[in-house]
Amino acid sequence: NAGVTQTPKFRVLKTGQSMTLLCAQDMNHEYMYWYRQDPGMGLRLIHYSVGEGTTAKGEVPDGYNVSRLKKQNFLLGLESAAPSQTSVYFCASSYLGQITDTQYFGPGTRLTVL
């Protein structure tokens, strides 16, 4: 099993450009998450999904959109990138999102917005 994979690994955008980050998991997990990690701020939840076709807002959703058309994939979109969105983005998944679940993280995408 590959676990959780993310593409791309690195990306540089200019302000106003758009892009989509792809997350894929092969563990048949129901729940998937997108986080951003900034120095001194830990991991902050952007959006999450509790199953195919569903999405919900997390702690910092503004400027991002997501889609979960297939159970194994969770896409994070930036419609008009801003320098404040420069960050490392992590995708994670968990089996059912229940109290005893752990989250499995992907390797991350390092995004720079100029």
Next chain:
Amino acid sequence: GQQVMQIPQYQHVQEGEDFTTYCNSSTTLSNIQWYKQRPGGHPVFLIQLVKSGEVKKQKRLTFQFGEAKKNSSLHITATQTTDVGTYFCAGLVNTGKLIFGQGTTLQVKP
């Protein structure tokens, strides 16, 4: 809003010294999880504590969950260079969301 505060932000120790990081929540947590992130890597699950007052050990690592389920600690005995990284606590709040602390970055001097 709900917050999970983690201290210290950074800790430099000599190899062989002990290390502790603390996590405090403004609200009662359903459980608390601990993750380790190596430099340049991604967070990896270490352990989960669910019961009030629970203590779990993994070799040189000791994890505690407070009686009120609002705080937790991770203690490493006799640190080694392989312990280098950032340790995150993450509390599960009653909305079903996992709230991460800011992390403690540990540096170990050989």
